[in-house]
Amino acid sequence: MTTDQKKAEKKVDRRVKYSKMVIKNSFIKLLKEKPIAKITIKEICALADVNRTTFYAHYIDQYDLLHQIESDLVDDVKDYLANYNPNAFDSTTAEMLEKILEYIKANAVLVDLLLNANGDISFEQDIIMILARLELLPTVIGEDMDKEDARYAFLFFANGCIGVIKQWLKDGMKKPTQDTARLIYDLITKGQEKFFPR
Amino acid sequence: MTTDQKKAEKKVDRRVKYSKMVIKNSFIKLLKEKPIAKITIKEICALADVNRTTFYAHYIDQYDLLHQIESDLVDDVKDYLANYNPNAFDSTTAEMLEKILEYIKANAVLVDLLLNANGDISFEQDIIMILARLELLPTVIGEDMDKEDARYAFLFFANGCIGVIKQWLKDGMKKPTQDTARLIYDLITKGQEKFFPR
DNA sequence: TAGATAATCAACACCATGTACAATAAATGG
DNA sequence: CCATTTATTGTACATGGTGTTGATTATCTA
Numbered sequence: 001m002t003t004d005q006k007k008a009e010k011k012v013d014r015r016v017k018y019s020k021m022v023i024k025n026s027f028i029k030l031l032k033e034k035p036i037a038k039i040t041i042k043e044i045c046a047l048a049d050v051n052r053t054t055f056y057a058h059y060i061d062q063y064d065l066l067h068q069i070e071s072d073l074v075d076d077v078k079d080y081l082a083n084y085n086p087n088a089f090d091s092t093t094a095e096m097l098e099k100i101l102e103y104i105k106a107n108a109v110l111v112d113l114l115l116n117a118n119g120d121i122s123f124e125q126d127i128i129m130i131l132a133r134l135e136l137l138p139t140v141i142g143e144d145m146d147k148e149d150a151r152y153a154f155l156f157f158a159n160g161c162i163g164v165i166k167q168w169l170k171d172g173m174k175k176p177t178q179d180t181a182r183l184i185y186d187l188i189t190k191g192q193e194k195f196f197p198r
Numbered sequence: 199m200t201t202d203q204k205k206a207e208k209k210v211d212r213r214v215k216y217s218k219m220v221i222k223n224s225f226i227k228l229l230k231e232k233p234i235a236k237i238t239i240k241e242i243c244a245l246a247d248v249n250r251t252t253f254y255a256h257y258i259d260q261y262d263l264l265h266q267i268e269s270d271l272v273d274d275v276k277d278y279l280a281n282y283n284p285n286a287f288d289s290t291t292a293e294m295l296e297k298i299l300e301y302i303k304a305n306a307v308l309v310d311l312l313l314n315a316n317g318d319i320s321f322e323q324d325i326i327m328i329l330a331r332l333e334l335l336p337t338v339i340g341e342d343m344d345k346e347d348a349r350y351a352f353l354f355f356a357n358g359c360i361g362v363i364k365q366w367l368k369d370g371m372k373k374p375t376q377d378t379a380r381l382i383y384d385l386i387t388k389g390q391e392k393f394f395p396r
Numbered sequence: 397t398a399g400a401t402a403a404t405c406a407a408c409a410c411c412a413t414g415t416a417c418a419a420t421a422a423a424t425g426g
Numbered sequence: 427c428c429a430t431t432t433a434t435t436g437t438a439c440a441t442g443g444t445g446t447t448g449a450t451t452a453t454c455t456a
Contacts, residue, residue: 013422155365190391191387
């Protein structure tokens with residue numbers, strides 16, 4: 001269930017729901033062809049068969065539209081992971097990672113588009129904040145360690161995850177989610193030792 | 199020595215050199231204030247006190263200009279690191295990391311701008327490619343390991359490095375370069391074990 | 397100094413933009 | 427089902443950046 005549908009459960013006018021939907025779909029279609037800077041509001045509306053005035057009723061510009069799409073996706077991920085709440089870094093972290101990868105796989109086209117091709121840096125930051133909020137990564141819990149180093153370590157792991165996921169998407173997600181999750185887990189816990197065991 | 203100056207050593211017309219310089223400086227100045235999408239060619243030229251026709255003689259648009267600036271920086275980093283050529287992952291890697299951090303510190307304003315605020319994803323990719331080309335990170339050398347996993351591991355470490363560096367820049371590079379290099383080195387080699395020694 | 401080359405200037409058509417307002421269509425709540 | 431509210435449409439308009447042209451001027455290099 002998407003965020004749009006959830007909001008719609010309240011009392012959003014069907015017309016608004018439809019307009020936003022066709023606008024988003026058209027925009028995403030265009031985003032597959034060219035960078036956002038080359039996409040005009042006029043052509044989004046033409047493709048969506050919607051009046052330009054309608055666009056301005058809901059969005060400021062293309063970038064606002066992009067951010068709303070990204071924001072919806074972020075909310076959706078949060079809902080998807082709402083059930084899981086590991087408060088420590090134990091064996092369930094690998095499962096959590098797998099869960100995330102499964103979600104990404106289910107929304108691969110969009111995520112790949114936003115993360116690899118035509119997204120922006122703020123989207124990556126949002127994803128990293130999700131990871132931070134989930135306390136999925138261990139480094140925030142350390143007590144006797146340097147606070148600053150812990151933050152750096154977290155960012156190292158989080159950005160590492162994103163990097164692997166981006167390539168995984170580019171590779172068409174050939175590698176099973178479970179294996180990929182395991183690989184990421186090992187990289188976090190053991191670093192290169194996994195590859196050069198002593 | 200910048201790439202521009204190097205090119206100039208051949209035989210680039212002084213006028214061209216000057217035009218490109220003022221255009222770049224003006225653009226960077228504007229980039230500190232607002233995102234690239236809001237920057238017009240007209241205002242770049244106004245600030246640079248250069249005719250708009252001159253801009254079009256050298257660049258296609260703002261994005262082309264940005265990419266040339268990033269590309270120059272990348273070339274500059276390559277030159278800077280040209281002397282160092284570690285072909286294996288040994289103790290000199292930490293020194294190499296420190297060398298890179300020192301370079302970044304010397305060009306902090308620009309790097310922070312391109313990496314944190316208003317750059318694009320391709321710039322990060324370029325940086326990662328530099329790391330790959332340097333064979334600074336170990337995972338490509340493994341023989342008995344899965345090729346695919348090695349690539350993922352490399353991307354994990356490379357993106358992790360970028361993540362730490364970005365935050366380090368945001369923090370105003372308070373932490374000494376040597377300590378930061380050491381931290382990154384430990385994260386690569388030992389993962390979270392550094393923080394949770396067994 | 398002479399020739400080559402770059403920058404300037406003015407002018408131009410073009411098109412996306414953002415806004416305004418009236419008219420129309422559709423949805424909601426009773 | 428009707429009356430009211432609300433969204434969308436259509437039109438029009440001023441604005442401003444764009445990209446290109448050709449001629450002129452300024453500057454560099456050899």
